[in-house]
Amino acid sequence: MLIKVLKGRPISHGSGEGRALISTQPISFLGSIDPFNGMIIESGHELEGECITDRVLIFPFGIGSTVGSYVMYQLKKNTTAPVAIINRSTEPIVAVGAIISDIPLVDSTKPDVFKNINTGDRVRVNGTTGIVEIL
């Protein structure tokens, strides 16, 4: 089996494996995601109606309120969190949220994550080394 490897920047430590869920649009954790069931509830978002729980969530970067960091913590406590996150270029809301919630996070992968992973691919993310493997 050929395993494709992307190398990124490690931001939040730990490792996780799951099916990829890709959003080409940015995500605001406050208001766009229901912390009780992990559903994307933002009207008109390209992932509206999808569930992020146990997925490797891939999106360009976070937007919106800094309270988003705490919502990520709440997802983790409710066992509705994604298993790992890959950003094109992360920012403090998602980075801090991932760290306090023990969600592995890698960003700035080479080659580009959006050109090499499709929704549904099985992906392993190591947030300590920055290695992303497509299984």
Next chain:
Amino acid sequence: MYLTQEEESVLEGEQGPTLQKAMEIITALGEIYGADSLVPVTSTQIAGVSYKTIGDAGLEWISDLDGEVVVPSILNPAGMDLERWQEMGIDASFAAKQLEIIKAYRRLGIRCECTCTPYHIDKTLASFGDHLAWSESSAVSYANSVIGARTNREGGPSALAAALIGKTANYGYHLDENRVPVITVQVECKLKGADYGALGYLAGASIGSDVPIFKLISQPSKTNLKALGAAMAASGAVALYHIHGVTPEADQYESPDNTLIIERSEIDDIFKQVCENGPDLVALGCPHYSIEELERLSRLLDGKTLNKEVWVCTSRAIKRSNPDVIRNIEANGVKVFTDTCMVVSPATERFNCTLTDSGKALKYIPNLCGVRTQLAHMHDCLKGGDVD
């Protein structure tokens, strides 16, 4: 990023999981922004206090932490006056949650004087050249611009991480090269009172997150600077500004050619945005009033009859140390609340329209509370809805 052996050991978890997480937050932000090392901070000011803003998610995180801050650390305003919340119309379930949040912060050794103007109550928290980790946008602006201290605009968790570690990552406004102005703002009319809030409201929307240097013909007071910076940090993301001949770092810089000119007519237009049926609440004290502003309010109130609710917010420390001024203000029917502000409190939501002397409140109350807001000078606010 270079870490000392001790910093590395904290990151490895040798001093427990809370400090490990705190160090992970600081180093991750350092990585994102290209910091070369960590820098010790004199104090921290921590946002994420109002139950209205952080909710159960934030309360859970703070309650789960186990540690003690190592530098003086103080909280941002809460969602209510911690003692007189019933008078604000706050319901008991909100109050219980809010008090739980305060208790969780206190357990970490944080000073629970909830204020957006820590510089009014303790001058040792920030001096010229000090590195800080402050959160509240108007306090960040004041510390950087008026005091000449150095802080980025921290989120709640990153300020708390800095409080636990005593350090922050050395990037952004901690570095000389990011404190240089890139745009000149020229104002050729005289300014007074709430004009500075209107100016900040206009300038911030154009400037975004850049560093401006102002050329003014008026000489602003500390109160005026507070209002200007607070409004620019609300309508834009201005964390540092300079004013020629006024702020401590301004005179080492030339004015950039890139110039924004703000006219009297534009400032006047901000005051002309009025609600149809007039305001039913006057909200003063955003940011928290200083003793000078409270004394002025007290003088203005003498002999006036108020025809609507007037609320003023300040810090508990200022209220405690000036009982005569507060007594006179309250004797005239004004409510003086502490520990909170009209922007982060749900109390504002039951009104239809607020009248304020703050450019910051003018920006935030409509967005965060869904209440229409109009701007007026302090003396006009006390007259009612008729604005000169």
